[in-house]
Amino acid sequence: NAGVTQTPKFQVLKTGQSMTLQCAQDMNHEYMSWYRQDPGMGLRLIHYSVGAGITDQGEVPNGYNVSRSTTEDFPLRLLSAAPSQTSVYFCASSTAPGPPYEQYFGPGTRLTVT
Amino acid sequence: GQQVMQIPQYQHVQEGEDFTTYCNSSTTLSNIQWYKQRPGGHPVFLIQLVKSGEVKKQKRLTFQFGEAKKNSSLHITATQTTDVGTYFCAGYYNFNKFYFGSGTKLNVKP
Numbered sequence: 001n002a003g004v005t006q007t008p009k010f011q012v013l014k015t016g017q018s019m020t021l022q023c024a025q026d027m028n029h030e031y032m033s034w035y036r037q038d039p040g041m042g043l044r045l046i047h048y049s050v051g052a053g054i055t056d057q058g059e060v061p062n063g064y065n066v067s068r069s070t071t072e073d074f075p076l077r078l079l080s081a082a083p084s085q086t087s088v089y090f091c092a093s094s095t096a097p098g099p100p101y102e103q104y105f106g107p108g109t110r111l112t113v114t
Numbered sequence: 115g116q117q118v119m120q121i122p123q124y125q126h127v128q129e130g131e132d133f134t135t136y137c138n139s140s141t142t143l144s145n146i147q148w149y150k151q152r153p154g155g156h157p158v159f160l161i162q163l164v165k166s167g168e169v170k171k172q173k174r175l176t177f178q179f180g181e182a183k184k185n186s187s188l189h190i191t192a193t194q195t196t197d198v199g200t201y202f203c204a205g206y207y208n209f210n211k212f213y214f215g216s217g218t219k220l221n222v223k224p
Contacts, residue, residue: 031210033212035214040123040216041216042120042202042214042215042216042217043157043202043204043214044214045211045212045213045214048210048211050210056210058211059211059213090156090157092157097206097210097211097212098144098145098206098208099144099145099162099164100162100164102147102159102162103147103149103157103159103204103212104159105156105157105158106156107155107156108156
């Protein structure tokens with residue numbers, strides 16, 4: 001099993017550009033989520049999904065869109081990149097939120113917006 | 115909104131010394147998870163606490179969940195250089211969302 005995979009590993013965007021961060025898991029997990037990690041602020045939840053076709057907002061959803069057409073994939077779209085979106089983005093998956101299930105994180109995408 | 119506070123932000127210890135990080139929530143948690151992130155890496159699950167007053171041990175690591183399920187701690191006995199990294203707690207309040215603490219970055223001097 002590959003676990004949770006993310007592409008790309010690094011990306012540089014100019015302000016106003018759009019792009020999609022890819023996330024895939026091969027563990028048949030229903031719950032998937034996107035976090036951003038900024039220095040001194042831990043991980044903040046952007047969007048999450050409890051199954052194919054179902055998504056909801058987290059703590060910091062503005063400027064991001066998600067969709068979940070399959071169990072395996074959960075892409076994150078930046079609509080119009082801003083320097084404030086410079087961050088490390090992690091995708092995570094779990095059988096379900098809460099006990100007894102742990103979250104598995106992907107390796108992350110380091111995004112810089114200039 | 116929900117928030118999990120974690121202290122300290124940084125901890126520098128000599129190898130062999132103990133280390134503790136604390137998480138606190140203003141409202142009752144359903145459960146709390148702990149993760150470790152090595153420098154340049156991604157968070158890796160360590161443990162989950164569910165019951166009030168629960169204590170779990172993993173070798174030199176001891177995890178506690180408070181009686182009111184509002185606080186939790188991770189204690190490492192006799193730190194080693196392999197313990198270097200950032201330790202996060204993640205609180206869950208039964209709304210499909212985890213709220214991460216800001217993390218404690220542990221540096222261990224050999």
